[in-house]
Amino acid sequence: MAKTRRFAPALAAAAVAGAAALHVAASLRAPLGAATDDALHLLLARNLLSGGYAVPDAAGIPVGDPLPGFALIMALPVGLLAPHWGLLRGAALLASAALVFLAWRLGRRLAGEPGAWAAAFLAAANPALVGWAGVSLPDVPFLAASAGGFLLLSRDVPPLLELTALAAFAALLRPQGVVLAIALAAGLGFRGGIRRAGAFLTAALFPLVLWLLRSLDLNAVAAGTVDNWRLLQSLVDTSLLFRVATLVAGLGRGFFGALPPPLALAALAVAAAAAFDGARRLWRARLPAARSVVLACAVYGAGLAVLHVSWRSWESRYALAFLVPALPLWAAAFAGLREKKRAAALAVLLLAAAPGLRRAVAFAREGLASPSTEQWPLAAAWIRENVPNEAAVISTEPSLFSLTADRRVYYPPSALTRESWIAGLRDGRVRYIVVHGGALSPMPGVSRDPLADFNDWAVPSPPLSLAYSDDPENILILRLD
Numbered sequence: 001m002a003k004t005r006r007f008a009p010a011l012a013a014a015a016v017a018g019a020a021a022l023h024v025a026a027s028l029r030a031p032l033g034a035a036t037d038d039a040l041h042l043l044l045a046r047n048l049l050s051g052g053y054a055v056p057d058a059a060g061i062p063v064g065d066p067l068p069g070f071a072l073i074m075a076l077p078v079g080l081l082a083p084h085w086g087l088l089r090g091a092a093l094l095a096s097a098a099l100v101f102l103a104w105r106l107g108r109r110l111a112g113e114p115g116a117w118a119a120a121f122l123a124a125a126n127p128a129l130v131g132w133a134g135v136s137l138p139d140v141p142f143l144a145a146s147a148g149g150f151l152l153l154s155r156d157v158p159p160l161l162e163l164t165a166l167a168a169f170a171a172l173l174r175p176q177g178v179v180l181a182i183a184l185a186a187g188l189g190f191r192g193g194i195r196r197a198g199a200f201l202t203a204a205l206f207p208l209v210l211w212l213l214r215s216l217d218l219n220a221v222a223a224g225t226v227d228n229w230r231l232l233q234s235l236v237d238t239s240l241l242f243r244v245a246t247l248v249a250g251l252g253r254g255f256f257g258a259l260p261p262p263l264a265l266a267a268l269a270v271a272a273a274a275a276f277d278g279a280r281r282l283w284r285a286r287l288p289a290a291r292s293v294v295l296a297c298a299v300y301g302a303g304l305a306v307l308h309v310s311w312r313s314w315e316s317r318y319a320l321a322f323l324v325p326a327l328p329l330w331a332a333a334f335a336g337l338r339e340k341k342r343a344a345a346l347a348v349l350l351l352a353a354a355p356g357l358r359r360a361v362a363f364a365r366e367g368l369a370s371p372s373t374e375q376w377p378l379a380a381a382w383i384r385e386n387v388p389n390e391a392a393v394i395s396t397e398p399s400l401f402s403l404t405a406d407r408r409v410y411y412p413p414s415a416l417t418r419e420s421w422i423a424g425l426r427d428g429r430v431r432y433i434v435v436h437g438g439a440l441s442p443m444p445g446v447s448r449d450p451l452a453d454f455n456d457w458a459v460p461s462p463p464l465s466l467a468y469s470d471d472p473e474n475i476l477i478l479r480l481d
Helices: 011-026 040-049 069-081 085-124 127-131 139-153 160-171 176-192 194-219 224-235 239-256 261-284 290-312 314-341 342-369 377-384 396-403 417-428 450-457
Strands: 392-394 406-409 430-437 466-469 475-480
Touching: 011 085, 011 127, 011 342, 040 069, 040 224, 040 396, 069 085, 069 139, 069 160, 085 139, 085 314, 085 342, 085 466, 127 239, 127 314, 127 342, 139 160, 139 176, 139 290, 139 314, 160 176, 160 194, 160 342, 176 194, 176 290, 224 314, 239 261, 239 290, 239 314, 261 290, 261 342, 290 314, 314 342, 314 396, 377 396, 377 430, 377 466, 377 475, 392 396, 417 430, 417 450, 417 475
Parallel strands: 392 406, 392 430
Antiparallel strands: 430 475, 466 475
16 A cells, blocks of 8 residues: 655644544534434434334334434433433544544555545545534444445455444445445455455345335335435426536535535536546556455445435535545545645645635634524423423424423324314323414414414414413413313
8 A cells, every 4th residue: 555654743633633623613503403303313312222213202103214323323322411412412523533533544545644634634624524513413423434434445355244344334324325335345346256245235235124124014114215205206306407416516515615606616626636536546556455445436426426316405414425435536636746746735735625624614613602502492491391291292393302301292283274283282182382483473274284284373372372482592382271
């Protein structure tokens, strides 16, 4: 592999400390509930401690989505730290640190010490990674597992047992884990033949297949992810060109922050050229380990692109998965340029990282200026103190209030009329309704859409009365008399 040259210990220590401070500060801006499903993941982790994996309400409906990998690794932290939700940021931050360290190890193995620090720097300064710092979601642990898989693949003799276990766990963390397993199988097959690749892929995906069979048996649905995909296909009728443009724009923001579209497109083109150059350099090294990593990176990147184009949906965290196959190739490109023009290589590296780093620093400043632990803590405290244990609550954020208020909380149901809606609440022993936004007025509602029903009918008119109001949190809580 590439020769290494150690950086000065003081410079390395300063870089590590700076990256850690950046991520810790940025994590303060993201309270529990900042993501759409972070509280749901933690609820399922808490349920695992009692031997279950089901929707945490009175219905107890088993779920197939989210996948169980993240709940498995968060069960112990949740059991030890609840209800101090802010401390759970530490688990997510450890995953980010593991990703940066593994990126450094992978870059060092393939491109030497300078390439290692380039890979670690680009990972630590990535605006999407910093923007999701400390958020309890499976994305960053999945990235760490992915980077670990590429690192194992880069060994002269990849440890098949460890690689299989890591790929199997990644497939239980995120749906992209299937693409990762295929990519790693391609890398193994390049060196060990198709039979070895097939055996690895079968073993790596076997736990996921068992999980899907379990979900199919319980729910008659293999995975909620498949349902979500089908729903998007029916609701969002967009052209392939539009979906490709959405992917490109999302990657531009994920790698470089909020650049103007023409600059982001140009930056992506340069990043793609750098990745191609790094792949070419590693391939020309004629080392089987390096070539297998290049092949795996190419398969993984292409597979992710196809997956997300078909998904038709985009969040900033989706860009993170693309970071893992790009980092070793960028590291090799940087190392190659540095051998010829050290100053130019450093300038290109800093220029590439500057837009995203600026965005990351803004996240950190926001976190230091307005630290927050959880969404709507005053309303949750009122529910804990005033709602009996046997009573249920309705909210458009059921997972969050189930976790923070420790009560049974349901998503708003659907009904034909307000009278039948109220009757359904009584049947479910619902006593209180959480309403976000104080300016509500009664309106007749006939929609069967739960949110439209909720907006029309969750108003302080009989038999609902105002039980709690909080202007800073913009929350009303209604009592069902």
